[in-house]
Amino acid sequence: MLAKPRLSRALASLAIGLALVVPAAAIEFLNALDDSPIDISPIKGEVFTDAVKSFQETGKNPYVGNPDAIAAGKALYDANCQVCHKPDGSGGMGPSLIDNTYVNKRANTDVGMFEVIHSGAAGAMRPFSKRGVTQDQILQMIAYIHTLKK
Template sequence: MALAFVGGLTLLAGAPAAPAEKPVFRHPFDGQPIEVPEAKTKTPALERFKQTGKNAYRDDPSAVGQGKALYEQWCQVCHNSDGSGKMCPALIGSEHIYPQTSTDPGMFAILYAGASGAMQSFANRISQDDMLRVIAYVRTLGK
């Protein structure tokens, strides 16, 4: 009996940790969940992000470089080349108009659904996977 008990403890000790909670993408206006449909192109990084909220591209120099090119095309006109803001909020520092931008799932929700003023949804402009690349690049700004 003790051996079975010890064996049970060994199994429990070796069991994998509970999976991380799936992120809930929320609209910046009212905090309500937004529906993010399946992406047209699925990538391992996007699937992982939707399951864990972790952006694999943050550690990928090639993806960060691609994110920079997308940022220069779509974002810098409003947020400045260094993320310090122009006519729109800064993306660097600790002061955020939308506190959720401090997390990758929060920034993804804003890119996907849009926010106030000129910040329109990018859901029909760039892929969900490219949104992760932009976020990975933005996280390098101000460092």
């Protein structure tokens, strides 16, 4: 005697339901120097904002185009980045940020730029996560850097 198809349909419905409920895997962030996975745990005292949580899941910076985040990003850029990349982002000691010709090719994306800023890169680019800069602040800086591009 053949089994009734009800159980199979129930399992199929359950599988489809789980597929709709279970979120997609988060983005894997890699070190710009050796492609090893980087630790994106919060630094001491950091509480992840909704923007950071969203970015870690999607790789899309929710602050791009947000005037308040861009203003905060400019202040952070002026305090942390302009010495090496110049106020206009044209580069000096560090590479230019105003075109898409980056030393690290992954920096052409927000995920890649986040990886470089968060965990450092070749030369004098030390990890901002070791300087006490939060991931939310890094996303704000990236939003500001977008405004420098020609």
